[in-house]
Amino acid sequence: MILYGNIIDRLMYINYNLPKLLLTTNNKESNIWHDRLGHPGISVLNSMGLPTNISNCLVCQRNKSHQLPYSNHFEEAKFPLDCRHLDLVGPISPEYLSGCSYFLTIVDQAKGFKII
Structure with a gap:
């Protein structure tokens, strides 16, 4: 065998x-x-x-290279919605009551306004 x-x-x-x-x-x-x-x-x-x-x-x-994908400095945004940072998070456990297992965060760089 x-x-x-x-x-x-x-x-x-x-x-x-x-x-x-x-x-x-x-x-x-x-x-x-x-x-x-x-x-x-x-x-x-x-x-x-x-x-x-x-x-x-x-x-x-x-x-095995350790180069950072982005620089640590961002250009300063002068106006709202001029520059936004997005991040998709998931899958998370346990899921939300609605059955969703991912969420998106959006941050406006000029005002610091956050949407989740």
Whole structure:
């Protein structure tokens, strides 16, 4: 038997606690597995018995950058509705009585007026 699992709510949950000997690979294949598994960290690769010598993964390097997406300074708005900041929040739990699970905040920068 190679795999076994249980079916719960029409989904099959596979038991992946297999002997490590079934999961052998070489250095070139470790980069391929790293890509195919969605660029997991070293602890995940160790738990699967895969080699952890991932070399020069550009996707991982880009995702570890710490550059802020926006500057911390906004241009000052001179007139109402000249500049607005919006933020969609959700899903939240528990839902509102109306059944909504998201809300939108709008802030007018000139007057500080807020709508939720």
